[in-house]
Amino acid sequence: MEKGRIVKAISGFFYVQSEEEVFSCKGRGILKKNEQTPLVGDLVFFSITDQEQREGILEELVPRNSELTRPPVANVDQLLIVFSYTQPTPNYVLLDRILVTAESQHLQSIICFNKTDLLVKIMGSSLMEAYKEMGYTVIETSAITSKGLESLKRALEGRTTALAGSSGVGKSTLINSMFPQFTLETGVISKKIQRGKHTTRHSELHQINSDTWIMDTPGFSSLSITDIDDSELRDYFKDFSVAQLSCRFKTCLHLEEPNCAVKRAVKEGVIHLNRYQNYVNLLDEIRKNRRY
Numbered sequence: 564m565e566k567g568r569i570v571k572a573i574s575g576f577f578y579v580q581s582e583e584e585v586f587s588c589k590g591r592g593i594l595k596k597n598e599q600t601p602l603v604g605d606l607v608f609f610s611i612t613d614q615e616q617r618e619g620i621l622e623e624l625v626p627r628n629s630e631l632t633r634p635p636v637a638n639v640d641q642l643l644i645v646f647s648y649t650q651p652t653p654n655y656v657l658l659d660r661i662l663v664t665a666e667s668q669h670l671q672s673i674i675c676f677n678k679t680d681l682l683v684k685i686m687g688s689s690l691m692e693a694y695k696e697m698g699y700t701v702i703e704t705s706a707i708t709s710k711g712l713e714s715l716k717r718a719l720e721g722r723t724t725a726l727a728g729s730s731g732v733g734k735s736t737l738i739n740s741m742f743p744q745f746t747l748e749t750g751v752i753s754k755k756i757q758r759g760k761h762t763t764r765h766s767e768l769h770q771i772n773s774d775t776w777i778m779d780t781p782g783f784s785s786l787s788i789t790d791i792d793d794s795e796l797r798d799y800f801k802d803f804s805v806a807q808l809s810c811r812f813k814t815c816l817h818l819e820e821p822n823c824a825v826k827r828a829v830k831e832g833v834i835h836l837n838r839y840q841n842y843v844n845l846l847d848e849i850r851k852n853r854r855y
């Protein structure tokens with residue numbers, strides 16, 4: 564059997580990269596029987612059915628280090644969450660949803676603000692500073708002027724990174740600008756609604772060198788939080804971690820409980836109000852979904 568990595572999945576075929584070659588493979592009954600759905604990023608064993616046509620059959624999935632449903636990907640080390648300063652404007656609710664998902668999977672997150680060239684003046688927002696203080700790497704880039712691309716490349720080195728973010732923020736353009744060997748398809752922004760047109764349709768993993776991979780993904784604008792318990796949500800808000808040690812109740816959910824140190828920190832401006840509001844909304848959503 565051969566070993567490889569799924570780099571793309573389209574209409575029932577899994578494209579498996581092994582050394583320098585890519586084989587198109589069909590799944591095997593055994594995977595279905597075990598209720599295993601292969602994902603892009605999966606390490607697999609496969610057998611070759613036609614060497615010349617580069618065809619094969621998937622035999623076995625290697626156990627995953629991590630797994631995400633949106634974007635659907637296995638074995639990434641980190642997410643590169645991309646926003647643009649304008650066209651389209653940043654969606655901080657989406658940012659917190661992606662961060663919560665990443666934290667729950669113990670993935671690192673890098674936050675990238677792209678299209679700095681479109682701004683007359685960069686408005687350093689207090690919210691952005693807040694994310695830096697929480698310990699996230701925040702990088703400002705322009706795929707057009709190459710600003711920030713060198714530091715972004717350094718942050719990707721030696722790791723498998725999936726991009727995530729709304730359509731039109733410049734994910735594919737950033738990959739093309741950092742790595743000129745790629746010519747991924749990019750799209751224009753709709754003038755009328757100032758949004759992207761969902762140009763990238765399939766996630767695809769690209770190998771940069773022996774231990775560096777990057778995955779382009781389709782844009783998305785909503786992300787529902789499933790698989791997370793209301794009691795654990797607070798642990799995925801990094802900025803709560805210090806304050807919540809001082810809440811009167813160990814299990815404080817920072818809502819109506821007396822002597823809540825997180826709410827105090829919000830009042831004092833130590834925790835950003837937007838973050839707290841997003842937390843309360845997400846908690847509410849998780850509880851509502853559970854009821855049905």
Ligand SMILES: Nc1nc2c(ncn2[C@@H]2O[C@H](COP(=O)(O)OP(=O)(O)OP(=O)(O)O)[C@@H](O)[C@H]2O)c(=O)[nH]1
Pocket residue numbers: 677678679680681704705706707708728729730731732733734735736737748749750751752759760761762763764780781782783
């Ligand atoms: N001015 C400016 N335009 C950019 C920048 N990065 C990307 N763009 C433009 O934004 C548009 C959308 O870029 P894409 O790379 O297709 O965006 P995407 O995030 O891959 O979008 P989807 O594939 O639809 O999810 C294109 O017209 C790009 O040229 C940037 O840094 N500055």
Ligand SMILES: [Mg+2]
Pocket residue numbers: 734735736748749762763779780781782
């Ligand atoms: Mg794209």
Ligand SMILES: [Zn+2]
Pocket residue numbers: 807810811815816817818820822823824825826
């Ligand atoms: Zn509390």
